[in-house]
Every structure is written in C-alpha cells, then in structure tokens.
Amino acid sequence: MAIRRSLTQLTTLLACGLLGFVLASAVRAADPVRVQICGDAAFSADFKTTLQQRGARVDGGAELPADAAFDNADVLVLHGEAGAKVPAERRAALEKFVKRGGGLVMLNSAAKFADAALSKQLIGAAWS
DSSP: OHHHHHHHHHHHHHHHHHHHHHHHHHHHSSSOOEEEEESOHHHHHHHHHHHHHTTOEEEEESSOOOHHHHTTOSEEEEEHHHHHOOOGGGHHHHHHHHHTTOEEEEEGGGGSOSOHHHHHHHHSOOOO
16 A cells, blocks of 8 residues: 555656646746646545645546536646546547647556547557
8 A cells, every 4th residue: 555655646746747837837827727637536636735735726536527627727637547538428528628728648547548549639649
C-alpha cells in the first residue's frame, strides 16, 4: 500500500509539472484555471488537493465529467483506466472541448485510448 501511495504521489508531482505552465498563467490571470479530473479515486483526491493549493478551481473524480462540465473547464486531466474509457456517445463532447482550445492531459494508461483513431486525433499518437 505504501508503494502504491508513493507512486500516486509521484504521478501527482509529474502531472503538476505538466500543468505548471497553465497554472503559472493563472497566477497572472484574474480567473483561476478550471480543471476537470477523471481518474482513480486516490489520484483524483491527491491531484485535486495539489492543484487547489496552487490556485486552480478543480472538479471531477472517477467518472468522465458530464458534457456540460467541458464548457466550464480549461483543462481536462485523464488518468489511468478511467481516463482511457471514453464511451462512444461522449467522444463528440471531448472532441468539441479540444477543438475549442481546451487542454487535454493524459497520464499513465489514459493515453491508451480504446479508439486509436480518436487518440491520434486528440494527442497525435496512439498505443495499442
């Protein structure tokens, strides 16, 4: 359990590094960066706390947020198996979010989308 906790903390720190440029911009902006998280419970809780401590407005959890939540987010963080499982009926909302300029951060196995074509379109690569 301690090893899993350490890996979760390490993943959280790495993810913070990836989002650092976004959060640095938020410090100068009037409004905080709005982040939606979709990942396993331990990651989501740790990462949410870390981002909030740095001024971000964070929501989300183990499930992909509702389509309407994409309209109120600047960045979507997908982590682990939960992040990799985007149902077919939700893909249009995710594509719309990215096309409007929303940031997409895919960590760990979230980068292994079930739909390789969508993965290539959204992040420029696919793993199988």
